[in-house]
Amino acid sequence: MTRRWPRVAVPVGVALAAVLLSACGSSGSPSMLDPKGSEASHIAGLWWLMFGIACGVYVIVAGFIVRAILHKPDENALVDGGEPSVTRRFDDRMIVWGGVIVPVLILAVLGVVTVTTTNALRRPEADALRIDVVGKRWWWEVTYPAAHFTTANELHLPAGRPVEIELTSDNVIHSFWVPQLAGKVDTIPGQVNTLRFVARTPGVYKGECAEFCGIQHAHMGFIVVVESAGAFDRWMLQHSQPPLEPASEAADEGMAVFNAQTCAGCHTIDGTPAHGDVGPNLTDLGERATIGAGALENTPSNLARWIPDAPGVKPGVLMPQLTLSSRDVALLVTYLESLK
Ligand code: CUA
Numbered sequence: 001m002t003r004r005w006p007r008v009a010v011p012v013g014v015a016l017a018a019v020l021l022s023a024c025g026s027s028g029s030p031s032m033l034d035p036k037g038s039e040a041s042h043i044a045g046l047w048w049l050m051f052g053i054a055c056g057v058y059v060i061v062a063g064f065i066v067r068a069i070l071h072k073p074d075e076n077a078l079v080d081g082g083e084p085s086v087t088r089r090f091d092d093r094m095i096v097w098g099g100v101i102v103p104v105l106i107l108a109v110l111g112v113v114t115v116t117t118t119n120a121l122r123r124p125e126a127d128a129l130r131i132d133v134v135g136k137r138w139w140w141e142v143t144y145p146a147a148h149f150t151t152a153n154e155l156h157l158p159a160g161r162p163v164e165i166e167l168t169s170d171n172v173i174h175s176f177w178v179p180q181l182a183g184k185v186d187t188i189p190g191q192v193n194t195l196r197f198v199a200r201t202p203g204v205y206k207g208e209c210a211e212f213c214g215i216q217h218a219h220m221g222f223i224v225v226v227e228s229a230g231a232f233d234r235w236m237l238q239h240s241q242p243p244l245e246p247a248s249e250a251a252d253e254g255m256a257v258f259n260a261q262t263c264a265g266c267h268t269i270d271g272t273p274a275h276g277d278v279g280p281n282l283t284d285l286g287e288r289a290t291i292g293a294g295a296l297e298n299t300p301s302n303l304a305r306w307i308p309d310a311p312g313v314k315p316g317v318l319m320p321q322l323t324l325s326s327r328d329v330a331l332l333v334t335y336l337e338s339l340k
Contacts, residue, residue, distance in 0.1 A: 029206075030206045033302075035202055036201040036205065036226070037182060037198055037200050037201075038287055039061065039197035039198070040181050040182055040197070041123075042121060048112060050110065055107075056298050085121040121196065121197075122194075122196065125164070127162065128144055128147065128196065129157070129161055129162070129163045130144075131143070131155060131163060133168075133222075134169060135169035135174030135187035136173070136280075137214065137316075138216035138217065138293060138314075138316075139152055139153055139292070140222045141281070142154065142155055146257065147236050147239060150281040151239070151284055152293075154224075154227075154288055155225070155290065156225045157224060157225070157226060158226075158229045158232035163197060164195075164196050168188065168190075168191065169187040171177065171213075173213065174186070175187065175209050176207065176209070178224050179206075181199050181224060182197035184211075204223055204226075205226065206223060215316035216317065219292060219314055220294070221293055222293065238340075242271025242272075243270065248338070250331055254331035254334050254335025254338075261324070263276075263332070265278075266278040267280065268283065269281075280285075289324045291303060292313060295314045303333045303337065306324050307322065309321050
């Protein structure tokens with residue numbers, strides 16, 4: 001008996017540890033169990049239903065395992081040529097119920113609820129805000145077609161309005177996931193997938209690439225800023241115009257450095273001669289929260305670190321090391337941080 005108990009204790013212990021660890025790990029990471037949108041609420045509801053059923057099945061099966069360990073086998077269960085005992089008949093009925101009827105009922109319920117939920121997630125809305133997102137190596141290109149502007153690694157959305165995000169990739173498969181707002185959808189080269197949802201609560205939500213895509217998969221983050229309709233309209237209006245002329249002499253010199261160096265060959269800044277399309281559009285870089293899709297917080301000192309040596313910060317990134325004087329780096333930082 002003393003040797004048998006650990007066999008029961010191990011799976012119970014593992015299950016409890018998994019629940020406790022997942023609770024501990026929630027600080028700082030977005031959780032799909034803390035939904036802030038209609039679609040995320042549907043998904044969380046389905047998750048809780050599945051979790052509840054799984055817990056029920058686990059407790060019942062574990063109960064039978066414990067009973068089987070504690071009870072001696074019924075020696076009259078198999079009587080040669082005679083009538084099966086009461087225990088044997090009970091066991092046979094349990095096999096039919098536990099092995100066939102109950103699993104079929106559970107799968108039927110989950111099948112219906114899953115199909116209903118999936119249909120609810122795909123319903124198109126007439127007044128949806130369309131956004132195009134392309135998974136890059138390793139960042140996200142974000143375009144608002146109606147306002148004709150492109151940004152990177154940040155989406156702004158109006159609270160309460162349906163959005164329709166058209167997702168694709170120009171390299172490998174990535175997966176676009178904002179756990180608190182919607183389910184994950186893959187970005188696949190040569191194919192456009194659509195993600196629809198409504199964000200209900202204003203706030204800033206973290207998104208991640210949820211499909212392993214290479215050396216910097218872990219640094220392919222983005223943020224979604226959900227704001228009131230008025231704030232969102234102001235943001236759209238501001239972004240549908242090119243940035244203002246550089247306001248200081250240093251920023252003006254920084255713009256000249258940007259266009260004279262290789263920067264302008266890879267990046268676009270609206271309203272300037274820079275029209276590269278390899279790296280992110282930098283038209284509103286000064287107001288973005290991070291550099292390198294979450295690799296660094298966007299501060300002047302971090303930008304001064306990134307510009308000459310992006311591969312040193314984020315190995316594998318397409319942006320090369322640049323040979324620039326410290327004065328040129330300082331001018332570039334002043335210019336780029338002024339772009340809003
Ligand atoms: Cu992109 Cu993982």
